[in-house]
Structure formats: structure tokens, C-alpha cells
Amino acid sequence: MDLYQEAVDYLESQHVSVEAEVDALEEEDVFQEEAASPLLSPLHHETLDFPETLTLHSPEELLERRLVVLKGILEAEEVYLRELEALLMPMKALRAAAGTSQPLLSSRQVQTVFYQVPELRDMHQSFYSDLKARLSAYCQDEPQLSEEGETHHPGFELIVGDLFLKIVNQLGLYGGFIGNYEEAVEIVRKCSLSDERFRILAQSMMTNGSDNTRTKYTLEALLYKPLDRVTKTTLVLRDLLKTTPAEHKDYPSLQEALRLSCSFLSGVNENSQSRREVTLSHGMRRQLMRDGFVLDTSDGERSLRHLFLYTDLLLCTRFKPASRGKQDQYRFCWFLPLAGLKLQWVAEQERSADAQLRLHSIRTKMYHLRQQLRQHTGYLATRNRKKLEQMELMLLKHSPVYRLELHSPSGKSQSLLFSSLYELEDWREAVHKLTTDNLETVPPDLLTLTSACVKLRMTQQPPLHSSHDGGDEKGLCGTLTVAIHSACGLQHPACVYVCVEVDGYEFYDKQAQTHSSVRSLSPFWDQELSFQVDGAKELRVICVSQGDGQDDTVLGKAAVGLDANTLNKKWRRQTLHLGQAELTLSLKYCSHPLEPPSSTTQTQPIFCVPIDTAAQQEGVLVPHVVRCCVEEVERRGMAEVGIYRISGTTSDINSLKAAFNSNLREAVTRLRSSDVHAVSGVLKLYLRELPEPLIPAELFQSLANALDIADMNSRLIPMMSLLQSCPDTNRHTFLYLLHHLQRVSEQQEVNKMTLLNLATVFGPSLLRPPVVGAGQDGPTVDISQEVVVQVQVVFSYLQCNNLPEAQTSLPYDTDSEDETTHV
Template identity: 60%
Template sequence: MDVYEEALDYLRTCGITVTAEMEPDLLDDVFEVETEVDFAPSPLHTDSIDFPDTPTDCGPEMMLERRLVVLTSILTSEELYLSELETLLTPMKALKATAGTSQPVLSTQQVRTVFFQVPELRDLHKEFYTTLRARLEPAQGQETQGGTQPPPVGDLFLRMVSQLGVYRGFIDNYESAVEIVRKCTQTDQRFRTLAESMMSCKGSDNSKTTYTFEALLYKPLDRVTKTTLVLHDLLKHTPLNHQDHAVLQEALRISSSFLSGVNEESQCKRAVTLSTGMRRQLIRDGFVVDICEGGQSMRHLFLYTDLLLCAKLKGGSAGKQAYYRFSWYLPLAGLRVHWAQEQELSADLQFRVSTMRDKMFQLRHELRQQGSCSKAQWSRTLERSRRKLQQVELWLLTHSPLLSLELHSPNGKSHTLGFSSMYELEGWREAIEKLKGENLETVPPDLLTLTSSCAKLRMTQHPHLQSLVPASADQALCGTLSVAVHSACGLEQPASLYICLEVDGYRFYDNRAQTHPSLSSPTPQWDEELSLEVDDAQCLRVLCVMQECEKSRQVDRIQGRSSIQLDPTTMLMKWKKYMVSMNQIEVHLSLKYSPHPLVPPSQVPVQQQPVFNIPIGVLAQQEGVLVPHIVRSCIKDVELRGLEEVGIYRISGAASDIQSLKSSFDTNLREAMSRLRSMDVNAVSGVLKLFFRELPEPLIPREQFQSLSDALAIPDLSSKMQSMCSILQACPDVNRNTFLFLLHHLRRVSEKQEINKMTLMNLATVFGPSLVRPPEVVLGQCGPQVDISQEVVVQVQVLYFYLQCSSLPAPITAVPLDTEEEEEITTGGSLH
């Protein structure tokens, strides 16, 4: 009862007066006293989350005994449900009879609406109950004597769920039926008396239970969800080699599919009627990580129309009924939602995450290898491995790097939720923000009733574990998924954007990657190639994120999100182009899939390679581009802020700023791109000059120095032009395109020379010695003799000549991709 007192204290701290006395049986059901002993959390501590679709690790005889217990409870539940349906139908004949009189209680049409499909539901379940009881009676009679198990019953469940379509009409009609009941209860004393005093027999002692008309109408909605939960429980206690197992799996598939369709198409089944008469609806639910000072725990979060409820799922294994234990709740009125930056893991937790990823990889590998075992040995080993994999995956889901969503209530209560997916985080944030605009006040909840209803209303049955997803090896990706992010358009005004990619499947490796933030532009261009190692991946999620400065701090805002179903056959070893439309923004990207065996996560390099003092060809290859990102980023920033800066490229920025920015580029490109916009523009230009100066090999290869010197001496301008262009064309692709990118930029700088005082000659003098260098003289080796006195003159004149060329070709910033025809993916906005 300590949890109950905790809930009451929580209500009192929120200024809510607790007046209603809670029924003892309801308290026991919702806040069941735990008998387990809490030990110090181990690396595989799963916080009591169960996996209903996994058979328990016990002997076949024990499973069959538990299966009989489950079947008996199903029979008892069916008997009660039939009694409730009969009670609901009891007044139907009388109401029909009065419909034709001068003083009808309900009209004929109203009677049809109120009782629509109820007789059909009764007949469906009556047939199911009768046949199930007939099959169970022999086994129940011999249970105490160690008698035989009941004959197969899977066909009965399959037949019953195949007729769930009867519920569709009832669900679609439910709102209309409830509206008539409520209206007539308020306006007609005769109907009110009837609606508030409907009696039904309950239990073996035939004691009477009082229902309201509306409560009885809700029973079939409750039954739709319960059918799926019952099948989960029964399948869990049915051995793999039992002849019912496959049939029950099919029945569960049909039931889950029907329930999923109901969830998507109808909101009425989510209605919870409180004692105050308010209609509260469940809008969204799912498993999240609750982050607090005591650590991180997996919790089930329920978003209702006016509040967030966080609960802990308990039971559901070893024959125990699943139930929810209250954790906390927050009203939506006045709730502030803040997306916090991802927190870095401690060194110890990083090591544990790395260890768990290796263990998960090994378990997954073992599962794939177990197909060669004998059937009996395979089933036992397979289930043990699956169970271990689920435990490890759940631990990783709870402790891996998380994105945080902070919730701050006006009453001073705050909670932090953790998500491993930015896509999922945005779905919750968007849903909460939408409801906040529709709710001005909150009706104090009856926490016990609300928490009890979670077991009936929950739509998400498990945490987001890939090991619980049915295998689909022919459609999933295993290998490398390469994504080339090209550009975006459709912005109403210039903005700094980055594209975030998330892929599903097993998370041995990082399943998220993102481009560098673009500089403010109405048409951002990245031309970045990102690679993701994937196993069992089927979906790629694309998010467009805008970076803004708010109160002197950087804020990320998701502008749109979409998803692409991955088809390995269409992008196998070849690029396929996509245009993804999110709101008004269109993002262009290309995908390519390369299947291959995966290596353990510990063998995959995770640290970023340095940017400075490495060959430019190596850097470009690492980034998958023809013009390195540091060159493009610095140049774009200078063009954005420094074209009218006097002495740009001649006046150097602070040495400390330049070194700080250089260090950021070498260690964390994302951080460097963020700092770039806040740095003095002269520090940015200084970093660009330093990058070219520290290249081990100059941008124009050393072996071309003498050829360039000779070409400068050609008197005929046409011949000189031809020779100089041929030398440039002979340079490696990365060197040539980076050089052209810089040349076009320097020409745009000189167009403002009346303001910035930087002529073409001034710019050639600054950059010439860094870009064009003579061959190094090695002791004992013969080489072309260079006149040292003319060295600087050649360096400056070469660059000055190229800057004067009016017909310079345009640079190519990214490696051209051999892509197929573009496919358009349109969402029209953020997905829910």
C-alpha cells in the first residue's frame, strides 16, 4: 500500500484534494504488493519488463500445466463477458415494444443504434464459450489426479478471431450509441432509472453486480484489446512443438492486425469515462526511458488528451497477470517541453555500452548459426539465445546515448525522458505540443482508475526491440547502406540546416548519422556521403533540422521528417536517387546498398579522423567529396559575413581563436560548424589559410611547379592559356576542383575590392606561396633546378594568372553518382 500512499501524496503536492475512497479490490489489482527482492542492478538489469511472445524457460510439463490454468481463466472470463452482454440486451425487447406507442422511451431507430451488433457479438462468444468448455471439461475433471491435457483448442481461437469483423460495425457505431444513452439519461426519467440500475450475475455465488448502461456498452471495446492480450498469454505458455502453436500464432496475427487497424482508424475505443463524467482519450503510448538521479529505467508512457501518465509494467510472466504501477503524471496545461542536447556518456558507461554491443553481435551471430542443430536441440538453444539477446538489447536501449526531452510543469514538477531516436522524440514532442493548444485546464485524474485502464488501452505491447520483430531476411539489409545527401530547397528564408538519418535493425553500431550544418542559405547544399553499417534494416528515417540562436544559445528545431522503405533489389550496388518532401522543404539524396558480412563493433573505428596536416586526397576520400567540407564551410562563411571586411585574408584573426577552431575541426566537425558562425570572420579566413599551408603536399602538385614556371614565360597569350589550362587539368580531381572552388571565391572577394581593399594581386600574394610550392630538394638526389629568387614571383604569378581567367570551369564538389531516375517520397509534413 506504500505505492498507493505515494500516489495520494503526489496528488496533494499538486494541490488536488483526494476525497474518493478507492475500492480494495481495485487497489490490489493496480498496486499489487511486490514480493521480489531488489538487488544492485547488474549489467543486464531489465527493470521487470517481460516479453509475452517468448515461451518461458521451463519444462514442457510445467508449460502445459500453466497453459491449462490460462485456458481455465479464459473460460471464466468468457462466462462473465456473456453475462454482461445478456444484461445489456435485457431491456432491448421492452424498448422495442414501447417504440411503437404514443410515449416511446426510444424511437425504433434509436433502439437499432444503441443495440447495433450486440446480439451478433453475444452469439459469436456464446458459440466460442460452449465449444471451449466442452473441450476443457475432461481435463479439468482429471486435473487433481494428474490427468491428460485438453485436446487442441487453437482452431477455436482462430475461428473466433476470423469473425472479429463483427466488432467493426459495433466500434464504428459506438459513439452514436453512447450519445443516445447520455442524452436520454439526462432527459428521460424512465430511461435514467433503467440506465443506472442494470444488474448482472457475477461469480459462482450468483451475486448481483450493478452496471450503468454506458459501462456495459464499453465492455465490447475492452474485449477487443483483451482478446489480443489473452492470445499473447496463451501462446507464451504453449510449447513450440505443440500442434496449437502455429495456429495460435496465426490467430494472434489476425487479432493484432485487427487491433492495429482499430487503433489507426478509430479513437472511440480509447475513451475512458471518469467519475466526473469527462471523456478522456488515449492519444499515444510507447516505451521511453525515464531519466532521474537514481538512474535510467524503461517505462511505459501514456499521452491522454489532458495529461501524461508514466507507469511501470509489471507481471505478465510465469502465469502472472500484467498490471501497471503508477510512476508519475503531469498535466498538459502549462507544460513546457524542451529538447535538450544529447549527453555524453561517462568513460565507464561507454565501455559497458561497447561491451554490450559486442555481446549482442555475438548472440545475433549464434542465432544465425543454430539452423544446423537438430530440431529439439535447436528450439531449446534458440529460445535461450533469443532471451539473452532481448535482455542485452533492452539494456542497450536503456543505457545507450539518449536524446532528452525535458518536461517542466507549472507546479514545479519536472521529468526527463530519453529516446534513442530523434524521429520518435519528435513524434512525442509534436503530439504534446498539439494537445497543449487544445487544453486550457485539467480535470484531476483518478490515478487508480486511470492506471488500471492502461492494461486495457495499451497499444504498444513491448519495448522497441528488434529481436521481437519477425525475421524477414529476404527484404532486410545486412551490410553497408550509403546515403549521399545532396541539397535542399523550398525554404522561405535562409537558414542553417542539417539532415539527420536514422536506420532500424539491430544496433550493434551507431544507427544515426547526420550531415554537417549548412551555413545560412535558402538552398543548402551538403554533397556528403554517409555510411551506416546495418543488420536487418528495413526503413530509413530522414529528418530536416534547423539550427537557430535563441537567448545566446543554439537551439535545434525539427522542420520535417519522413521515412523511406528500403528495398535492397532497387539499390543493390548502384545509386538510386530520391526526393523527400517534408512540409515545403524538399531534400535530394541518393541511396546505395552493399551487402557483406559484418565485423564485430569493436573492430569498427569510432573516432573522427583529423582534418589538418593530411593529404587532401585522403581527407576528401574520407568525406566522400571532391572539395573538403572545411574548405567549403570556411569559404561560405566568409562570403556570408566577410566580403566587405577590410583586409579580409590579409588581416589575421586572433591566434587563439584560429587554434581553437582548428582543434574543433580535427576532433568534432559538428562542434566546429557551430563555432564557425560565432567566431570573428578573420579567424575563419585564418583557419582556411592555415589548412592550405599545412597540407603535406600543396594543392598544385610540386612536380607541376617547373611546368607552370615555363608556361608563364610563353609570350603568346593563347598558347600560354592553353598550356596553363592543360597543367591544371592534369592535377588530381580533388586538387583541381578544390583549387577551382577557391579561385571562384577569391574572384567574388575581389569584386568588393573598393570596400575590402583586396585586389586580385593582393589575394594572389596571400595564397600563392601556400598553393604553389617548388619541389623539395633532397640531399644526394638530382632534380630540376629552381631559381630561389624567382620562387615567390612564380607562386604569385601563377595564382594571379588563374584568377584573371574569365572562362574558369565550375568546380564539382561531390563525386558524380551513377544514379537511376529520381523517386519522390512525399509526406506533406511531419509524420505521427
């Protein structure tokens, strides 16, 4: 449906039931200009959102709102007059040049292009001057007493109906302009193609704003302004009439003005070509590039909206599905030009306990509804499917954790929420690709643009998995484990983390992230992320650089198809090329019946638990707390005097300990900004609080006996043999720590930490004598002798020049050749 038919249908609705139509225009900011003040515009949704049952009961409240509308009308008229002046600016020069030997336009062409524009300017100038004078006089009036002695609101004395009636009676000028519009635009287009001088002029029209800012337009865009304005007249009259009490003297005049305006629009030729889209300054036609459902927070609440990305603007709408035989409709919410638009994304704060409980309740209900769907058919299945879709919509509203902030040069901002970082980045990339062209925005006809969304939309409905007919049966059902190994190819050293997402039903958490790596050109994690999946078909991987005090930056992303026929209980290694990074990961899948979603997904504590338990739940040989603390010390603590000898503050250490016990990623983020002595203190505390020492207690006496061997090389032979008998996790963690301490001592001239100093610090934590009692017998060890043994054993190991390399993670045996996916 085109511009005029849409307007006519709406305006004629005043004579019939207006339930849906009134709601539409009350919420549609369809003619709000980007630069207009939201407080003064008569068409801004915050000032015109009147419900069907009017809440402004008293005449005084209506009159106050009426004043806001009138001020907005005056502001809009001022903007429109500036646009008409800009349109007329080249007319005299073009007319003068028409009589020369090298005219840009002929006299007839000049007359056609600017037909009726001076008359329209004069008409609106007169209306603007008269309305401004009456509003100025009104603002100086004092409240008056009525004959009954009551205070009389001065708004009853503000008469403007005759002004609107006068301008509506002159709408015939617009009829001539509309009839001529097609020919005028055709002249502009043809001359722009044939004459470079005219093209430069037609693409460089400027208007001066009230704040001395200048806005660039095309000549074609300015010619479109009167078409926009003639429809706006009728809408403004309706808004003004809604805020005018029935007993006001203006009420009959405004009713008549509205009737005449409706009559004028209904007589406009529906086949006029004036409804066509305008051409942008660089020659491209406005096109729909992308659309989808997002959560909008503009009104302070999370509201599901349908977002449309056009060549030069973002349009946010509210979708109203068809009912009672009517067509689907879209209601305008807001729009932002892409020119100069700035985008920034941030992760929302961690969900509160109440929010987590709400999400768990929704997911549990969805799980049971899904189970019932698999068992029933017919009416019961249809009813359960409808309930499941309702639950998915609730989840869609409460689950998003990523916020995309949009900032326009005019100061207008909007925020959108996403549950998927991958989807957010898709939108950001699409917008960024268009904004890099430095587009100039032609003010859109939002009424036509919004009504056209029904035909143009690519996304028919929100992403509800339950709406798919049986496609989910082919997806993965069970446990999918993703091991993120390492990345390379970065152009600059960075702290990088990897976000992994899976699709399918949303009964379980579908997103997980690694901790942030140490700043490096080759980030390393070896971290396992596990997902319970139902109907999963795709894995999405996003590589993100974590900035120091700056916004996180997506380095690249990739989507990997999941096929149960190629995935099994054995690891499958893959290399993904995403952006500037090359990421190596492994996948493992185990098919099994699913249990209902658990109420908590918190990380199990790692302090005060056996080291093999912590390593097993992380899928590694060296626990992440050890690796992360070591990496951080090597990043910024190697030159710190007394590193590991000087203690950090107890509060900082306990805070980091609590973070590691609850959320690894959050802990590593805090680690990056904590005092380096607190970081070293966390490592020492972890080793000290192990229930069993890193070197098993049963080896204490054998290691003590080995110290009796005077020759160091001979002594290390039995000591290395004893080390090989340790459990894998203990041995590799101990070797990892020894290599680190050797690197620390290499800078002893700066940090004053020799191998003996380091052995003195770590000896009592790494080696302890067996506890006598509880059924265990053994020789008692003097306390002074115990400390000597602890220090000397660690010191001897540190002096070994050919220590075996530590293995930080379990081997990921694959069942086939490595795969490489290029994205």
C-alpha cells in the same frame, strides 16, 4: 478492473501477503493533484516511498515523517474544501431560478445534482478545522521530560486518531452521494445539451487557489471530486498508520478507522456507473492516443517507463510483467496535464569515453549472441535469445542522446530520453496537436486510469528486435551509404542539418548527421553518411534548423522503406518532401558479411594528410573543411577589412583544427560562432599543411615558364592546360578556391583585398617547388624567385574571366529515374 474493485482488492490485501500490493501503493502517486505541493502532499512518492523492510527504525524518525504526512493531509483537505465550495457556488442561484418562468433546472433537479454536497462540505470543514488547530498547538509545544528524566518527543502528545475515527464514522454520507451520482451527472449532461445557458455555466466552474490563482473545471468534474476523495481516505489512513509507532496512543484508533473505511468501500455497489470516465469541457471523451516505452530521468537515474498519451494528459507508468500466475500490472509514476504544457528538446552532450566503452562492450556481446542464435536451435537458442533481450534492454538504457523536457504551468517538470530523434519528434507532434486545442484537464482517477493501461496499451513491450521471429532476415545486411545532397523550399534562410537513422539490430551506430549548412534558402551538403546494417528495413530522415542561441527546430521528417531488391552498388537518387523542405539524397547498398563492431567510430583526421585521402573518405571532390570555411567567410567576412591578410588568434585556429580532425559536425557548429579571421586562418592552415601542394610540385617549373609569355590571354592557354592535368580533387578544390577569391576581390573597396593581395597571401600555400634530393633531381630555385612565381601564377589564374566551374562532389550515377517520396 474498475475503480472500486481495484481499491477493495488493495485494501483487503492487508489481511494477506502484501509483497506486491504494498509496493504498488508505496510508489503510486495515484491521487496527487497537479497543483498540490510535493513537499506537503501525503501521497507524493518522495514522501511515501517506504520499502518493505522499513528503514525508519527509531520512533523519532517515524514521528517526523508522520508530521509531514499530517501536514500534507491538511493541505489536501484545504484544496478539497475549495473544490466543494466551487461546486456549491451556483446552487442557491439555480434553486432561486427554479421558481421563475425560465428555470435552468427544476427544484427536484437542483436537489438531485447537489445531493449531500452541503453535508459533505460541513463534515470536512469540521475535520479540517480540528486538525489544523491540533497541528498548530503541536508546533508550539516544547520537548517534555518523561518520568525517567529523558526527553520525550512531542509527537507522542499529538493525538489525531479520534478525528479520523469521527470522519470515517460519517462516511455514510458518501454512500448517499455515490448512489445519487449517476442521476446527477445525467441531469448535467442532458441540460447542457438542451440549454445553452446551463452549458455555459456547467463548463465555466472556477476555484480559487491558495496563491490567488483560478482553475477552471466543468460541473461534471467537480461532481467527481467526492468519488476521488472517498477512496483517498482509505489510502491516507494507511500512510498515516505506517508512520505512527505501535506504542503511540493513536495507533488503535487509526487501525479501527482503517477497518471501517475498508468495510465501507467493500459495500459499494460494483455495478455503479460512477466509475465511467468524465467528459472534458469541450465534449470529447478521454481517449488513449499513443503509448510507448521511454527513459524517464525523474528520479535522477535512467529508468525504463511506459508512457501513455491521453486526450488531455500524459501518464507515466512502470510496467510489471505477469509472474506466478498474476496479471500484468502498471505502477503509477507521474502525470502531466496537456493544458499549457511546454515541450523542448535538446541533444545530450557527447558521450564520455567510459560511456562509449560500455556501449561498445554491450554491442560486441550482442553481435556474438546474434551469431550464436543463427547457429543453434532448441533450448540453447531460447537461452541466447533471452540473453540478447537483456543486452538490448541495457543498450536501450545507455544509448539515448536526445532529451525531451516537459514543463507544466504549475511548475512541475519531467525529462524523457530518446535514442531516436524521429521517435522524439513523433511524440512532440502528437502532444502539440492535442495542446493546440487549448484543452482543460479534468483531474483523472489515476488508479482506474493506471489499471486500465493493461487493456488499452498499443505497445506490448519495449522495442527489442530480438523478439521478432525471423522478420529481420528480409532486411538489409551490409553497408548502406546515404548521400545528402541539398534541400529547397524553405520559407526563411536557415542553418540546416540532416539527421539520418536506420533500424535493425543495434550492433552498430544507427544514426548520423550532416554538418550544419550555411544560412540559406537552399542548403547544400553533398555529404555521405555510411551505416553498417543488420536487418534494416527503414530509413528515417529528419531535417533540422539550427537556431542561433535558440532551440533547434524540426522542419520535417520522412521514413523510406529499404528493399534489397531495388538497392544495389549503384546510386539510387530520391527526392523527399518532408514538411516545408524538399530534400534530395542518394542511396547505395552493398551486401556483405558483417564484421564485429569496431571500438571507435571517430572521424579520421584531415589535416596533414593528402587532399585526395581526405576527399575520398568524405566522398567528395572538395573537402568539407574548404567548403565550410569558404561558406562562412562569404556569409560574414566579405566586408571585413584585411580578410585572409589579418590572422586570427592561434588558440582559436588550433581549436577549430582539432575539431575538424575529430568531429565534422561539431567543427562546423564552432565555425559559426568563431571569429571570422580564425575561420580564414583555418583554411590557410589546412592548405599550408597539405603534404603535397594543391598544385602538384612537378608543375612548378612549367608554370614558371608560362609566366614568360607577356600576353595574358596567351599565357593562360598553357596554364589552363596544366591545370587540367592535375588530379580531380586538386583541380576542383583549386577552382573552387579561385572562384571564392574572385568574389572576395569584388568587394575590395570595402575589404581592401585586391586580386594581387589575395595571390600574395595564398601563393606560397598553393604552389611549391619540388624538393631536391631523395632521388629527385631538378634545377634549384632562388627563394626570391620562388615567391614571385608562386604569387604570379595564382594572380594569373585569378585574372581569368572564364574559369571552369568547380565540381564539389562525385557524380552520383543512378540506375533508374529519380524517385520522389511525398511525406
